[in-house]
Amino acid sequence: MANIKNKFNLSPLASQRINDFITSLRPNDTISSSLFARKTGLTIDFAKMVLGELVADEIMEYYIIVPCSNPIEDAEHYVVFFSLEDLNHCSTEKKCAVCDQCGHEFDAINAKFGYRRRVAENNNG
């Protein structure tokens, strides 16, 4: 956390808020940059930058959920990627970019990033 505080020149209050929020996350809690911003009082753009740094410092980890493009409302399925490389690979490989539930292509444009606290026994990378 000291690295984050120095890098972004955070006030003690902002730094404390970030730390408190991260330590309050349970192993299965996944947050968005928007929720992180709300809980820590940061702008969303700034929250994204801080989250990126928290990932780099191995305090947090991210994963990506991509919906398939099934045109029926509420009938979309999801696939999870644990790195941007995997997502890029999949979205350029026709054979694996198709939902195995319904056969529709995955909609990489609507990929959403989620973040969770990095814990030793929860390493899916």
Place this chain on the structure above:
Amino acid sequence: MQVGHLTNIQRDNIKYLLQTHTQIKHFKTLPDDFAKGIGKGQVIENVLNSVDEGKIDFEEFKSWLALHQINGNNSFYVYELRTHTVTEGMLRNLQTYIGSITYDITGCSVDNLKETVLVNFFLNVEEKRGIFTFLSPATVMKKVRMDNTVQYIPEKQIYYANVIVDYGLGWLIVSINPTTNMISVDNNEKNKNGFEPIANYYLVKMRDIIGEFTIKTPNWVPQALDLLAEEGTHHNNPEITAEYMKAIPCIEDTVVQLLSDFELDDPSALAYVSEEFKLAFESVLIDKYGVNEEATCSFRVFELKGDQHNSVVYVGAKVGSLNEGRVAKVAKATRANADLTQLGIEYNRENDTYRFYISLCDDYYLIKSNSTKFTNEGVIRDVIIKLGEYKEQIQSIAIGKSTD
């Protein structure tokens, strides 16, 4: 044969629009003398006769005919304009030549309308907004009974769209009717997000008229919905607040002791159990002391959808709102740990109650009614203004710059 000011063709075209789109409540915005009668058919005839005889100024009537559809049962697609993209000066300038790009609404019929046309532009300097009305050719599936069977056949219709450029608040709002069985509007089909492609189509039409403008993702909306939900569901009872504050140290001590007894020392476990305990305690305080109805704001929440990235939580009240009981606790816990992507709100205004949903979508937010109740656009404007106030509040206290 021409009777009075209207040609027969104009009369037929106006009659078609009034018959297919106008509700009795719409006529209330015309002077009483001109829109009287028993039943819609008689009212339409009286309106047509009044126009024909010059009792209503023809230009004013045409403006009304275009604008009246902004009220009713519309969905509002609210796009956020980047700062200074559209200005009053631009719209004033547009007003000087708008006549050359506007079609006469009374000349539009199902048969001759082949593409989307602008039929009216209304600049309201006082409210700092301009309203553009379009008519488009559309196709709906019409239910027809034939030989004891029901069949659907495509039928051509005229479709109204109003686009509000609110340069004061920085919104561009597409107001369109979510017509049942609609297939396409000017060859733009609905998709699983409903009328989104059609709303986006009117953005393209607007760019043709006012030039390029940029919109930005309203990523502050989940936070604004959270504030609205908090205000709309708060008990507003100082007795509860006092008792709750008094109990907090006791709850925290109890939770620490409990978890310690079971060797659960993770700070996240402490935070989680403590949060649940506090919510439950507040809920029973509400049961005892009750919600202060007099101080409750004019918005109430009856449904919410929380997105937790890998899960979704829906909480809703079939009757009433999410102010008390178990459901209120679940709703509050959801708000605390998820992005709100949809909120069902009930708005009390002038002794009337309106229910609608506010949903966050990719690059806009949507306000749509959850009933077919006739709703004046002013009601929706109140909600948009309210969300705008929350946006200001969020952005004024947040740390860090925003990339606008």
